[in-house]
Amino acid sequence: MKTKMKFASIYEVYKITLELSGKHVNSFKKSLLLFTLSFIAQGLAFSMFYPFLKSLFAPTLIINDIWLYFILMLFFSGISFITKWKGHDFDYAGNIVEITHDIRTKLGISLRTMPLEKLSSYKTGELNAVFSSNVDETVLHMGMMASLFLQIVIVPFTIVIATFIVDYRLALIMLILFPLAIPLYAWKRKLAIEEKTQFTTENASLEARFIEYIQGLTVLRAVNKVGINAQNLQNSIKNVKEIQKQGLYKGQLPFVLMGILIEFTLLAILFIGAWFIKDNSLALVTLGASIIIVARLTEPLSLLLGVVPMFDLMDSAFRKIKSILEIKPLIIYEPIQKNNNFDIEFKNVDFTYLNQDKKAINNINFFMPNKTMTAIVGHSGCGKTTLAKLIMRYADIQKGTIKIGGVNIQNMTANDLMKNISVVFQDVYLFDDTIMNNIRMANPKATDKEVEDAANSAYCHEFITRLPNGYNTKIGDIGGNLSGGEKQRISIARAILKNAPIVILDEPTAALDTQSEVAVQRAIDKLVEDKTIIVIAHRLSTIAGADNILVVNNGEIVESGTHDELVKEKGKYFNMWQAQQRVKEWSLDA
Numbered sequence: 085m086k087t088k089m090k091f092a093s094i095y096e097v098y099k100i101t102l103e104l105s106g107k108h109v110n111s112f113k114k115s116l117l118l119f120t121l122s123f124i125a126q127g128l129a130f131s132m133f134y135p136f137l138k139s140l141f142a143p144t145l146i147i148n149d150i151w152l153y154f155i156l157m158l159f160f161s162g163i164s165f166i167t168k169w170k171g172h173d174f175d176y177a178g179n180i181v182e183i184t185h186d187i188r189t190k191l192g193i194s195l196r197t198m199p200l201e202k203l204s205s206y207k208t209g210e211l212n213a214v215f216s217s218n219v220d221e222t223v224l225h226m227g228m229m230a231s232l233f234l235q236i237v238i239v240p241f242t243i244v245i246a247t248f249i250v251d252y253r254l255a256l257i258m259l260i261l262f263p264l265a266i267p268l269y270a271w272k273r274k275l276a277i278e279e280k281t282q283f284t285t286e287n288a289s290l291e292a293r294f295i296e297y298i299q300g301l302t303v304l305r306a307v308n309k310v311g312i313n314a315q316n317l318q319n320s321i322k323n324v325k326e327i328q329k330q331g332l333y334k335g336q337l338p339f340v341l342m343g344i345l346i347e348f349t350l351l352a353i354l355f356i357g358a359w360f361i362k363d364n365s366l367a368l369v370t371l372g373a374s375i376i377i378v379a380r381l382t383e384p385l386s387l388l389l390g391v392v393p394m395f396d397l398m399d400s401a402f403r404k405i406k407s408i409l410e411i412k413p414l415i416i417y418e419p420i421q422k423n424n425n426f427d428i429e430f431k432n433v434d435f436t437y438l439n440q441d442k443k444a445i446n447n448i449n450f451f452m453p454n455k456t457m458t459a460i461v462g463h464s465g466c467g468k469t470t471l472a473k474l475i476m477r478y479a480d481i482q483k484g485t486i487k488i489g490g491v492n493i494q495n496m497t498a499n500d501l502m503k504n505i506s507v508v509f510q511d512v513y514l515f516d517d518t519i520m521n522n523i524r525m526a527n528p529k530a531t532d533k534e535v536e537d538a539a540n541s542a543y544c545h546e547f548i549t550r551l552p553n554g555y556n557t558k559i560g561d562i563g564g565n566l567s568g569g570e571k572q573r574i575s576i577a578r579a580i581l582k583n584a585p586i587v588i589l590d591e592p593t594a595a596l597d598t599q600s601e602v603a604v605q606r607a608i609d610k611l612v613e614d615k616t617i618i619v620i621a622h623r624l625s626t627i628a629g630a631d632n633i634l635v636v637n638n639g640e641i642v643e644s645g646t647h648d649e650l651v652k653e654k655g656k657y658f659n660m661w662q663a664q665q666r667v668k669e670w671s672l673d674a
């Protein structure tokens with residue numbers, strides 16, 4: 085696939101840096117002004133060579149003139165040094181650090197407040213790159229890039245103007261350099277973007293293959309197929325190397341041509357200047373001075389091509405940061421309300437995921453009274469988890485209302501809404517912290533005793549106290565040694581400590597063996613005492629006692645009632661029940 089190339093104009097990069105500066109924008113503008121003054125002064129200092137050399141080689145030596153131009157040279161150099169130093173104050177005064185911090189803070193707020201649906205659409209690696217390298221790429225470069233770019237443009241420009249005053253013909257020869265440098269500049273940018281696009285694609289593939297290789301190593305060893313995967317990884321490493329090699333090779337050409345162009349300008353000045361000297365229209369010292377000055381420009385001018393790819397890097401990094409900062413949080417509609425009881429009601433609810441055409445939830449209606457248990461069953465992909473996620477306002481529904489205790493969840497603050505709900509998923513995420521803190525995160529104010537009580541109720545106190553450091557054992561040290569059932573019981577202890585009046589159980593025992601399932605089920609029984617419970621389950625035997633069972637198919641509720649009622653109905657639920665009973669009998673026979 086051909087990626088459309090986009091150049092960020094200098095003006096765009098300038099706007100980006102202003103936007104990034106936030107409340108430091110005035111300091112940044114001041115530093116740009118100081119850099120501009122500094123490089124004008126530097127150009128003037130160089131230009132003083134003309135009168136200085138002229139008076140040095142004048143037929144009658146006038147010492148005062150020599151001193152005057154020498155002091156002027158020193159003066160302009162001094163001004164250039166001081167203004168440049170003050171201009172860099174923008175970095176040294178800590179503004180760059182402050183801006184980096186501000187952007188990361190804003191990104192953090194955006195992550196905390198963006199709809200969960202949007203958050204889950206990002207890959208972890210993508211967000212990590214935005215937070216770390218993209219912020220550095222844009223902010224850390226801004227002061228340095230601004231100063232470099234202004235130097236490259238302003239110093240030669242000032243010198244050309246000064247040369248115009250001394251001898252317009254020499255100035256015109258110098259100007260040849262500019263129109264010829266522009267295509268080189270465009271070419272370098274095109275090459276840099278091409279290389280970056282190819283490198284990013286191939287590097288992403290290398291990362292994916294590497295992760296797959298590491299994660300699948302145990303399986304691959306078991307089936308004796310390590311070689312094949314290693315070969316794929318090796319191919320990716322080779323492709324990345326080739327792209328880097330090609331990029332370096334091709335990327336050097338514009339630099340070489342720029343060097344040749346500068347040499348050519350020098351030779352042109354020398355050659356044409358010699359003609360002017362021959363017909364007595366140019367002084368030798370003026371030609372000498374202009375050669376010295378142009379020679380001094382070689383380095384900054386060749387830097388121009390090196391600076392160019394940095395602009396595109398800044399531009400693309402900034403766009404990624406901005407795309408995250410622009411995500412709007414879900415709106416809390418007025419009047420903001422709190423609920424007093426915990427029944428749950430879905431009324432005519434439709435929901436379609438982002439960028440999807442088909443409704444995941446279609447015209448759902450049900451009422452779940454306070455302190456009752458409702459089970460959601462149905463085939464894989466029918467919409468069970470989506471229904472549960474919508475209660476937590478995972479995303480906004482397109483039609484209908486969802487209420488808790490009679491209050492539309494869109495009228496509740498995220499805090500008030502989430503205070504109501506505890507969730508236990510099939511996959512448990514434990515943070516790299518102590519077990520104590522992993523449980524306490526559900527209620528940061530809980531005392532050690534309260535955490536231990538919750539762990540006791542979730543039947544995990546015993547195995548925790550057997551660990552080397554008990555509750556202070558770090559998950560990172562023993563993460564791999566905890567069984568699925570033990571991890572699940574820690575997550576249930578968290579939920580018990582939170583003591584939210586609504587509990588959502590999304591197949592928490594589905595991945596466990598029978599023994600672990602019994603232990604986890606006992607913990608769940610403690611958790612759900614006296615709560616409004618929503619259970620998603622494949623194994624119907626676990627929900628036979630529910631007050632209401634919703635049978636979902638293709639995002640719609642097709643049957644509802646108690647287990648006995650649904651069995652009597654002899655519909656979809658009955659068929660599922662019968663199928664599971666048969667499997668159970670077969671496994672008992674076997």
Ligand SMILES: Nc1ncnc2c1ncn2[C@@H]1O[C@H](COP(=O)(O)OP(=O)(O)OP(=O)(O)O)[C@@H](O)[C@H]1O
Pocket residue numbers: 204437438440444462463464465466467468469470471
């Ligand atoms: N983030 C998402 N973006 C787009 N479509 C999604 C997303 N999450 C789920 N879906 C789709 O929505 C439908 C319902 O998914 P859901 O996870 O609610 O089903 P489920 O009944 O819980 O399935 P399972 O029992 O396998 O967990 C499926 O077709 C699924 O592919």
